[in-house]
Amino acid sequence: MxxxxxxxxxxxxxxxxxxxxxxxxxxxxxxxxxxxxxxxxxxxxxxxxxxxxxxxxxxxxxxxxxxxxxxxxxxxxxxxxxxxxxxxxxxxxxxxxxxxxxxxxxxxxxxxxxxxxxxxxxxxxxxxxxxxxxxxxxxxxxxxxxxxxxxxxxxxxxxxxxxxxxxxxxxxxxxxxxxTHSLDLFLGGLMLFFVGLAKKVLLADAVAPLADLAFQTPDPSFALAWGGAVAYMMQLYFDFSGYSDMAVGLGMMIGFRLIRNFATPYHSHSITEFWNRWHISLSTWLRDYLYIPLGGNRVGRGRTYVNLFMVMALGGLWHGAAWTFVLWGFWHGGWLVLERATGLAKANGAGAVLRTLFLVLIGWVLFRAANVEEALHIYAGMFGLNGFGVPAVTALSMTGESLAALALCVGVAALEPYLGQIAREQLIPQPGSTLVATNTLVPTLLVTGLAALAIMKLAEQSFSPFLYFQF
Structure with missing residues (x-):
């Protein structure tokens, strides 16, 4: 279920x-x-x-x-x-x-x-x-x-x-x-649940075919490899953050305040910042129950680097029992060490965001690939080793819906800080406020409409479990 x-x-x-x-x-x-x-x-x-x-x-x-x-x-x-x-x-x-x-x-x-x-x-x-x-x-x-x-x-x-x-x-x-149980808290949770449902069904599931096509193609071209990698980057984020929104919303509906699990991670300026924004509950768990007991950053520079790398390696293995996850953990652990050693962890500006997105994207290829060989095929395509155009047979499998969904996902991710502020201030009521007020009626109707679209979409598509269920 x-x-x-x-x-x-x-x-x-x-x-x-x-x-x-x-x-x-x-x-x-x-x-x-x-x-x-x-x-x-x-x-x-x-x-x-x-x-x-x-x-x-x-x-x-x-x-x-x-x-x-x-x-x-x-x-x-x-x-x-x-x-x-x-x-x-x-x-x-x-x-x-x-x-x-x-x-x-x-x-x-x-x-x-x-x-x-x-x-x-x-x-x-x-x-x-x-x-x-x-x-x-x-x-x-x-x-x-x-x-x-x-x-x-x-x-x-x-x-x-x-x-x-x-x-x-x-x-x-x-x-x-x-x-405490209240109508405001219940309705706020319901709205957040609807937001998560729309993320999952209307965004993540819509770009999944493009990601699957790229990773199932033996020698993907430059365009297909990049399109598939970015599609998976969006699919994983909206699938998992959608689930987290639904979980927090369900908790609110029965009176619980669960912790926030994402904070616009694709706007990070470094891998260090990324892990303060992505899967926050895992990051803090690894910090409090593994990194700090190992000595954290209190045991000298060299040992601190070892601790960072080891924790991320184990974090990669926690995600899945495969060498691709181990290498993914090595990739992130190596960059955490490099950023701490060089000061890149404190980088700012649009260039830092783009660099971080590229590094995260390279890592997601390993995360998605069934094995290391499949990941190498995608990397070869991304660096132009398999040609640049999309073969006619492959192009026929690329639906307009999945391409439009990919563009929509990128747009939503880019605007997410502003959309998130609206959700927090207007859709999720604070104690003593009234949910259906003049300034919240339009956002509430919009979210309800998105939920209706998501439910109608569910009726016509096949079963699609959340990606993190496999971990």
Whole structure:
């Protein structure tokens, strides 16, 4: 079940909201827990079992740390290792077996491995939630036991369960005990949800065919390689930021204030700034739970560079068990080190933005490619090694709709700071304001119209999951 599906929009969400608001306040976290388990179990019940076991494991070791301070180090070690084992087995075991077989120029099947583990949806996100809880408990940032139901509801909270934002229990614990519901907050969340739905369906899905065409063509020409790379750059951003908007909007509809996950990243002046604007919840998680514990920038210049590079390499591997993601992490880690060493991290001006966009685009090719060889084909095309024109057969596959959508995506991304300001000031009400006021009526009607278009588009297109579901 995905947010941009008819079964969610017209089935699960209305039913959940009706039950939630008809339930007395003190039982609403139980409604969240049961509803979220139903949402996740829609895919596979066995993966729901894994999620529940991971939740119980984490909560148990959190309680042990609280009840036995003298052995906190032992309990957090066992607890974190257990969580990482879930991630290691289900996400990386296939990758390690494939890599080991490749070292001997053979295949896993020839080594006697005839099975493949399926990747549970959202495992990268909920394992990070569990680890942050254990670390915060160890550090003393979580001072009280809010109960198993509230903790389990935090882990499985369906708006952010399968693709973030990555939440920290210490930031949300009080909201599970006390949160405010209001019509303004609900309607503001609904508007933000509609904005995210329009991003996903009207923008990201519309440019996807052009990106797919470029990456599926063996030797793409200069025009096709650049067009496909930029199309994927736009597709990934509007797909993931659209999901994040929908997640934050859904949270507001049930009284939660979730963190913002994007801040116009394609307007960054450096890779350093890019990572302060892109997938903000992941960047801060890696900083607080990996970079700082490694010593951060407090251990000398050389060690700081090593820490930066290592954290980004692991961040790349977190996104996917493939060498393309590892190389993508190396690419960003290398530029973070270079920017810190040369002062490019503080660059300004249009030239700095263009340079950053180019570097990010080069990285996205690795991120999208099925393997390194496919990425090299795209790079060859981008540098003119496969010719410059578009073959007639390929041109026939390039629809006018996808080209128009690409132009629209670029325009929206360019104007996003101004559009975002309008959304924050007029579509999402502040405490004490009235949503349907004179200055908000037109934007509200516009967003509602976009939502209607998105829903009509959904009715005619095939199933299109969010890209970050695979991570």
């Amino acid at each position: 995905v947010f941009s599906s008819e079964v969610f929009l017209f089935g699960f969400l209305p039913a959940f909201l009706a039950i939630y608001y008809l339930t007395p306040m003190r039982w609403r976290n139980i409604v969240i827990l049961i509803g979220s388990y139903g949402f996740y179990g829609w895919w596979r019940l066995d993966f729901l079992g894994l999620l529940i076991l991971t939740t119980l494991w984490t909560y148990a070791f959190g309680r042990l740390m609280m009840g036995d301070p003298a052995r906190r180090k032992l309990w957090i070690t066992i607890g974190v290792v257990g969580c990482l084992s879930v991630l290691g087995v289900f996400k990386y075991l296939n990758f390690f077996i494939d890599s080991f077989a490749a070292l001997f120029s053979t295949t896993p099947e020839e080594l006697g491995v005839h099975w493949r583990l399926l990747l549970p949806i959202g495992v990268s996100f909920y394992v990070f939630h569990c680890i942050s809880y254990l670390v915060d408990m160890y550090r003393g940032d979580v001072e009280e036991d809010v109960g198993l139901v509230n903790f389990a509801a935090f882990i499985v909270l369906f708006p952010q369960l399968v693709a973030g934002p990555i939440l920290r229990f210490k930031d949300l614990a009080h909201q599970f005990k006390h949160r």
